[in-house]
Amino acid sequence: MFSNKEMFKAAFIKRVEMLCGKSFSESTARDHYQTLGQMIREFVSNDWIATNERYLATKAKQVYYLSIEYLLGKLLRQNLINLGVEEMIAEGLHELGIDLGDLEELEPDAGLGNGGLGRLAACFLDSLASTNLPGHGHGIRYKHGLFEQKIVDGYQVELPEQWLRSGNVWEIRKADLAVRIPFWGKVEAKMENGRLVFHHSHAETVTAVPYDMPVVGFESDTVNTLRLWNAEPAQFPLDTDILKYKRRTEAISEFLYPDDTHDEGKILRLKQQYFLVSASLQSIIRAYKKQHGSLKELHQHVCIHINDTHPVLAIPELMRILLDEAKFDWDEAWHITTNTISYTNHTTLSEALEKWPVHIFKPLLPRIYMIVEEINERFCKELWEETPGEWERIGKLAIISDGFVKMAHLAIVGSFSVNGVARLHTEILKEREMKPFFQLYPEKFNNKTNGIAYRRWLLKANPELSSLITETIGSSWTHSAHDLIHLLDYQNDSGFLDQLAKVKSANKQRLAEIIGRQTGIAVDTSAIFDVQVKRLHAYKRQLLNVMHIMHLYNRMKEDSGFNMTPRVFIFAAKASPGYYYAKKIIKLINTVAQTVNNDPLVGDKLKVIFLENYRVSLAENIFPAADVSEQISTASKEASGTGNMKFMINGALTVGTLDGANVEIHELVGDENIFLFGLTAEEVLHYYKHGGYDSVGYYHLDRRIQQVVDQLVNGFFPGVHNEFEPIFDSLLEENDQYFVLKDFASYTDIQRKIGDAFTDRLKWQKMSLVNIAHAGYFSSDRTIKEYAKDIWDIHPII
Structure with a gap:
């Protein structure tokens, strides 16, 4: 500089x-x-x-990564490091x-993302630049992001996230590159030069203005671009209320994931998705034509990658541009489109596979709906020709059926690559969730296990550990994460292990000070810091964790001879504003915390902490301080997880199910360096398919479970009336969909083993070292290189 x-x-x-x-x-x-x-x-x-x-000079093939969110964190120090x-x-x-x-x-913290999806997108941009690959991000410049979380009387309260109050020093507004996006209106067909041409008329038009942010590679000359689109009024329509039009327009880029409980919210979400893809594709095509002219070879010079189903409308939008503007015939346009677009699936949850009601989709996006309808008709015709008369199969695979447009179906049919994000996840997609599509297109499906921008989570978040690693094995690991494996040479070096313990202790002290400032609670830094930080969702089973805490508290109250290794249980999570059940779990955690932390009998043996407003900058203080990483989702439900990788590289030991990337962590570190429990994915899927699980039976057979579950509704928590009945009902009346009671005994047993293992400090440090040494595999540099080679066909440009 x-x-x-x-x-x-x-x-x-x-x-x-x-x-x-x-x-x-x-x-x-x-x-x-x-x-x-x-x-x-x-x-x-x-x-x-x-x-x-x-x-431009090399005419290199470039990738454009489309994502509805980017969880960037703070950039000042990261840019200086890079x-x-x-x-x-x-x-x-x-x-x-x-x-x-x-x-x-x-x-x-930039209010552009929420969870793992957005953080992964940010990590990928970092790795693209750091490995000198030609790749850029496109997203939406949300004015308020998701929300700022406050905890008031144990409840989550949502406030607007005012991250742009003082501007964004990293962005450059490019008003000269603004584009127009049409909504509503109607489609008119005319014959021009012997062919039918479609025009979208009487539309309500929105202007998309790009704001560009530089993406700086680590010790690299490459600076790629994150382009964020801001929604602004176009020319004000004469026949409408100007203020209402302005509010409708600006709402598009105001909040991430607006509540879609009602049609109004669904319309806004769908608007956001089309706004993102239409603006991005217009921009990409304009840049391409300037360099290459004809769009005939677009797929040879450009790859457009859609991060989950939110940007799937890129498929019909690219078809619209090729058909209506470039005047290609259908087959040629379809060939270009399906060789340009690739798709990452991020979920095995059927409720998370987006679908949009036709009665909303069709009037809002009339030309796009026509194209989707045509894609569907041609696809169903192919299915009919392959298996005539199998109406049930065609109905299940159709892109439009039962009054809905199914976005994952459109993504698979309209792309050349479909990847999962961990080996287990990809196998579940192929063998269960998307099996009929895998049978149709086996060549499209592949796995790309997620990774993290490990330099942020070590060099920035944990500088003391980074310095220790560099002093011990040299600095090559900062460019090649695999070189962390050389730390294994020091697993019997008591001096190094002692230094490792001192680094962890200092990080715990720093987090303890943050906890004290935020909650007023003093915690013992010699206790186990047992951490579960992630989005609040039933399948992630924060409930299992808090029920175990309730069980420990019961033991301490009932048995004066009960002895346990002191624990500080740390939670942080946001629940989606419309997710009633998740908000009840937050209230339960805080209610348990209030009870436990104020009981003099417990003292420093057990503390429960909920840190509000979980975000990247808070995570950067939590991961380095963690002793135990809670990765306890119902097996088969977590696609990958990336928090598990950030904990691992900072030396925390995983307690988890064999789910997502936990499977690959286990393979790397071995049985002796991870704490596994619970049902396997195969067992969970068997129960879902064949039944046979009776949660009430577990409730009656295990006194510990019965006691804890009853405490949800029997007045055990003073001043809380009927608050936790929905949780009680989910476990018994609704037969415990996520197998919390089934896995409770196994989880309690493994937690006891964790407490015992922690008392042997030398052995614990060895286990921690083994995890750090093997964490290099989970670098997003490795993941991005796999995408570049196997999917995008892009190469480093230096």
Whole structure:
């Protein structure tokens, strides 16, 4: 950024005074943050321009990654790390009386994502740039993101996420590249030059304005682009209420995942999805035509990747552009489309496989619906020709059926690649959820096990551990995560293991201070920090965790001789605003915490902490401090998980089911370095298919279960009346869909083993080291290289 510290300091002082119109001595921390951010962005601009010029000059094939969310976290320090100037800048600022950490606190977490889907997209962008691959992201510039979570009297309360209040120093508005998106209206057909041509008329038009953010590779000259679209009014229609039109328009890019309980919310979500893909494809096609001209060879120079089903409308939108604007015939347009678009599936949950009611879809997107209808008719005709008369099979596979447009079906039919995100997940897709499609298109299906941007989760989030690793095995691991395997040479080195323990202890102390500030609760840092942080969903089974805590509390109250290794159970999670059951689980966790943490009998033996407003910057303090990583989803339900990988690389030991990427973690570290329990995916799927599970039987046969379940409704928690009946009913009346009671005994047993294992500190550190050493496999660099080679056919451009 600057050749030396003195040059940086002089330039920084001058820039502060120029930007803020005041003397340096009068400038504020906010002035310093804005100035440093602008200096970094300007510094990377040369590489940003040069990167794009390299792509143009080489005519390299490029990938465009479409995702409804990107969970970026804070970028200030990460960009400095990637540029290799963090230490120099931190020292220079310190000599000016400024703490880099204080400036970082002023940066908001970007409100562009929520969970694993968005964090994966952010990790992939990081790895694309860090491995010099030509790949860019497209998303929506949400004004408020999902929501800011507050916990009030144990309940989740949602407030708008004001992340753009002071602007976004990393973005550049590109108003000259704005495009128009039509909604509603009607489609008119006319004969032109002997062919039928369709025009979308009388539409309500929205303007999509791009805001570009640089994606800086680690110690690389590559700077790729994340393009975020902002919805703004186009020309105001004469026959409508201008204020209503403005509100409808701006709502498109206001919130991530608006509540779709009612039709109004469904319309807004579908609008968001078409807004994203139409704006992105118009932009991609415009750039392509400038370089290559005809769209005939689009698929040879461009790959458009859809991250889950939210951007699936890219398929009919690309068909619309090729048919209506480029004037291709159907077969040629379909050939180009199905060789341009690839699709990642992220779920085995049937309720998460999106489908849109035709009565909403058709009037909102009339031309797109016509194209989807034509795709469906041609696809069903192919099925009929293959197996005449099998109406039931055709109905199950159809893209439009029972009054719904099925987005996953459209994604599979209209793409050339369909991948799962962990080996078990992909096998479940092939053998169960999407078996008929796998039988139709076996060549399309492949696996790409997820990975994480490991440099953020070590270099940024855990600098002490990073330094220890570099001192021990050298710095090659920062470019090649596989080199972490060399740590295995030190598993019997007591000096190294002692240093590892000291790093963990310091990280736990830092988290304990955050817990104290946020909750007022003092926690014992010598206790096990047992952590479950992730989106709140029934299948992730935060309920199993809290029921085990209730059981431990009961033991302590009933048996004065009961002894347990001290534990601090830490939760953080947001529940979707419309997810009533998940919100009840949050209330239960906080109610249990209130009871346990205020009981003098318990003391420091057991604490329960719920940290509000889970986000990347909070996660960066939690993962390095964790001793135990809770990955306890019902087997077969978690597609992959990436939190499990972030815990692993920071030395936490996994307690989990054989679900998602836990299967691959287990294979890498072996039985002795992971704590497994519960039903397997095969057993769960057998119960779903053949029945035979009776939750009431487990309730009656296990006194521990009966006691805990009864406490949900028998007044055990003072001042809480009928609050937890929905949870009680889900376990007994609804036969415990996620096998919480079935796995309870196994979970309790393995938790006792964890407590015993923790008392042998040397052995625990060895287990921790083995996990860190094997975590290199879960680098998103590895995942991205697999996508590049096996799906996208792109190559590094240096």
